[in-house]
Amino acid sequence: MSILDASLDVQEVLKSGDKSINEPLIEAERSGHWKNYQKVAFRIGFLYLLFLCIPTYPKFYEHLFTLQFSKITYHDFQSIVAFWPPQFVTIESEEGVFGLLNYINLILLFGISIVGGLIWTLLDKKSAEYNKLYYWIRVLARYRLAYGMIGWGLKKAFPMQMIFPTVGMLNTPFVDMAEKKLYWSHVGVSFWYTVFLGFAEILPGLLLLNRKTSPLGAALAAVVTFNICIANHAYDAGVAVPAAYFAIIGIFIVWYDLPKTWNLLVNEKDILPYRYAPLITVGWQKKLAFAVKWTFNILFVPVAAALWAYGFFNGNNYNIPSTPGLAGTKGYYQVSEFRLNNKVIPYTPQDSIRWQDATFEEWSSLSYKTNRGAIADRMIGYSPLRVKNDQKNNRLNQVNTQDSDELNKLKKNRDLGVTRWEVGGMAGERRYFFYKADTVNHILYLQNKNKNHKEETQVLHYSRPTSSRVILQGINEFRDSIYVVLDKVNKKYPLVEGRKSDVKSY
Numbered sequence: 001m002s003i004l005d006a007s008l009d010v011q012e013v014l015k016s017g018d019k020s021i022n023e024p025l026i027e028a029e030r031s032g033h034w035k036n037y038q039k040v041a042f043r044i045g046f047l048y049l050l051f052l053c054i055p056t057y058p059k060f061y062e063h064l065f066t067l068q069f070s071k072i073t074y075h076d077f078q079s080i081v082a083f084w085p086p087q088f089v090t091i092e093s094e095e096g097v098f099g100l101l102n103y104i105n106l107i108l109l110f111g112i113s114i115v116g117g118l119i120w121t122l123l124d125k126k127s128a129e130y131n132k133l134y135y136w137i138r139v140l141a142r143y144r145l146a147y148g149m150i151g152w153g154l155k156k157a158f159p160m161q162m163i164f165p166t167v168g169m170l171n172t173p174f175v176d177m178a179e180k181k182l183y184w185s186h187v188g189v190s191f192w193y194t195v196f197l198g199f200a201e202i203l204p205g206l207l208l209l210n211r212k213t214s215p216l217g218a219a220l221a222a223v224v225t226f227n228i229c230i231a232n233h234a235y236d237a238g239v240a241v242p243a244a245y246f247a248i249i250g251i252f253i254v255w256y257d258l259p260k261t262w263n264l265l266v267n268e269k270d271i272l273p274y275r276y277a278p279l280i281t282v283g284w285q286k287k288l289a290f291a292v293k294w295t296f297n298i299l300f301v302p303v304a305a306a307l308w309a310y311g312f313f314n315g316n317n318y319n320i321p322s323t324p325g326l327a328g329t330k331g332y333y334q335v336s337e338f339r340l341n342n343k344v345i346p347y348t349p350q351d352s353i354r355w356q357d358a359t360f361e362e363w364s365s366l367s368y369k370t371n372r373g374a375i376a377d378r379m380i381g382y383s384p385l386r387v388k389n390d391q392k393n394n395r396l397n398q399v400n401t402q403d404s405d406e407l408n409k410l411k412k413n414r415d416l417g418v419t420r421w422e423v424g425g426m427a428g429e430r431r432y433f434f435y436k437a438d439t440v441n442h443i444l445y446l447q448n449k450n451k452n453h454k455e456e457t458q459v460l461h462y463s464r465p466t467s468s469r470v471i472l473q474g475i476n477e478f479r480d481s482i483y484v485v486l487d488k489v490n491k492k493y494p495l496v497e498g499r500k501s502d503v504k505s506y
């Protein structure tokens with residue numbers, strides 16, 4: 001008998017006189033014969049899950065109640081479903097704000113729940129069972145995990161989180177990339193694998209929306225998020241603690257059906273899949289429950305998916321700039337000539353001013369390599385801690401990921417917001433500039449995309465005597481006059497060519 005088939009009429013089974021091994025358990029659930037240790041454990045678990053499943057910081061509600069529905073985007077939906085577990089202690093480190101030490105918050109919350117559960121036990125001497133509360137905390141956990149999984153999955157189903165390596169990245173040594181940068185880029189190499197990963201998160205979320213399939217959905221969610229947690233630790237990717245917190249919620253939901261599943265699959269015993277559910281008989285209560293359920297389901301599934309699709313196909317990809325670059329310039333360029341204050345500077349890898357090579361992206365980004373290191377920009381597209389109180393200290397606790405979205409809503413250029421994917425997590429000697437092109441007067445206004453060097457600006461006139469040559473001349477970031485001749489190189493990248501080839505090498 002399937003454990004997911006909850007349509008049996010338990011009353012009829014009991015009336016039939018069937019004295020199966022499951023009847024005592026069912027009678028205990030129906031009559032409320034909870035043991036004392038079960039009640040204490042429930043009280044602690046209830047408090048723990050309650051505070052895991054509801055937002056506990058003011059900024060969430062500030063954002064929620066200031067939403068402008070005429071300008072709502074997928075970022076707004078994501079901020080609602082992706083809220084983090086409670087933060088009693090904010091520990092900033094080179095791992096970011098969700099490093100290994102931040103598990104202390106989950107441990108502290110558990111300790112607080114133990115104290116609260118014991119106080120509850122002292123105050124409540126009369127309750128014989130908590131079937132109704134157990135039901136509602138599972139409902140809360142189920143929908144919290146469902147919408148969270150769907151929200152995170154949509155970031156990959158419409159690939160914005162993990163994108164194909166940029167031209168600048170393809171010309172950067174691996175040693176200069178942060179672990180997370182390598183991990184996300186490695187996944188982003190395969191468009192359809194990224195989409196598959198998205199649906200691997202969306203599917204458990206959809207299963208959690210139905211009570212009959214919720215045990216399977218919770219089990220899948222726990223496995224997927226635990227894998228994400230391990231990967232985030234391995235690649236220092238910054239969201240290990242939130243992933244672990246999702247796994248905890250999934251395990252809690254599965255726990256209700258675990259004994260019955262064990263008896264069915266391992267002990268090979270017949271089971272009676274009884275599930276407690278409060279009986280709603282009043283008409284308006286039924287209508288209200290139906291309306292609430294489907295309002296949120298529609299908002300956080302088809303509407304959210306539509307907004308992600310709109311952002312993906314209409315230039316609001318939070319990791320990719322939306323300003324088009326100079327037409328036909330995308331590619332890798334060698335520096336054929338470089339003049340500084342009208343003096344020709346020959347190539348040497350030791351020079352800190354002369355460009356060694358340059359890249360143009362499809363969007364308005366120009367990068368060049370020179371023998372001058374930069375302070376690495378740690379923003380690699382991940383969501384920062386949204387409960388941060390110290391607004392001035394963002395050296396490690398990064399800026400809000402919504403800033404590019406807010407700039408877009410204000411009809412300002414969003415490309416100096418968090419669409420700094422190409423520079424985020426990159427060390428080494430390549431410098432990345434956003435440029436605004438005046439195509440009438442042939443002028444590029446450049447600003448360094450690295451927030452640690454945002455004061456660096458350049459104004460360069462450009463000309464294109466041929467389709468493969470770009471000549472830049474003007475004032476660089478040090479207010480010196482430069483003249484640069486760039487010639488495009490038809491460079492072949494094995495990573496790109498291999499994906500085009502029909503011949504596979506193993």
